[in-house]
Amino acid sequence: MNKYKAILFDLDDTLLDRDRAVDHLFFIILDKYYKDLSDASKVHMLNVFKQYDKNSYGISDKSKVFSSFFHDFPPNIAMPATDMQEFWNHYFPRCFSIDEETLTLLQLIKKKVKIGIITNGTVRRQKAKIINTGLDAIFKQIIISEEVDCWKPDSHIFHLALNTLKVEAEEILFVGDDLTKDILGCQNVKMKGIWFNPHKKINDTHIKPFGEIQTLGSLLRYLD
Structure with a gap:
């Protein structure tokens, strides 16, 4: 399990x-x-x-x-x-575009766990990106900051996701590229933050991610 x-x-x-x-x-x-x-x-x-x-x-x-x-x-x-x-x-x-390999990976992850998106931005632009790349067919739980009037790293936006998914914070991984907005933000509500760092940037902050990946496919090792 x-x-x-x-x-x-x-x-x-x-x-x-x-x-x-x-x-x-x-x-x-x-x-x-x-x-x-x-x-x-x-x-x-x-x-x-x-x-x-x-x-x-x-x-x-x-x-x-x-x-x-x-x-x-x-x-x-x-x-x-x-x-x-x-x-x-x-x-x-x-x-924006997305490759078939990523879409296939997301479908595989979706068979194993619940999935969702938390994104900062305007409703019009973020929804258009999601629809134009076909992500709307995969993700049903999508929280856009403008729509809920709070922005990462505000803890409230992460609590909204917890309520929507109906799982405990310790049972969620949050994957994002921004150490402050994504990783520190999710850690403030006890989620585990996975830093997506494909360009292998140096982390010169005090923020310590639970994990670090260079490819989205590496997430599968957390689900075995």
Whole structure:
């Protein structure tokens, strides 16, 4: 019998590769607003765009990302400032993808334990990501911060998951990439945090995860 009865997942940078989605969004922008650029220019512009995105991470309003980027690199066709947020809301969720191997793994885990998602973000964008990648067919227990008016690492959002799944905190693994929002957040309610660290970052914080994995497939060893 499994020691754990449920696994909860973060969404961005855990189940879904947000960095790859930002790359995809950037090339949509290039296609719509620029032309005749050298490969070197594209690489430089991508790095600048990703830095502006990084600076805005966790902020719902993304219009500053566009306004700053277009100021640095004037486009052939201007995007009205009033359209910037809607452009992000419409296109960015559609830039996410998920491979069949991950979907198969999640279906396997689902046969062993209950599963759910806790994600920070707006309802519109997070739901679109989940639907567009097919995760809605796998996960029925999904908590989005805007919908419940609390954000990781707030303990309340983790307590909501406990009530929804009807399991004890000690029987849950929470898998996420952010040491503070995910790992410390879940540990504050006695869940066990598994740090998803595919890039093998150095943990220079005081936060000590229960476990660390570089691939989602490594979760299976906790369920044997």
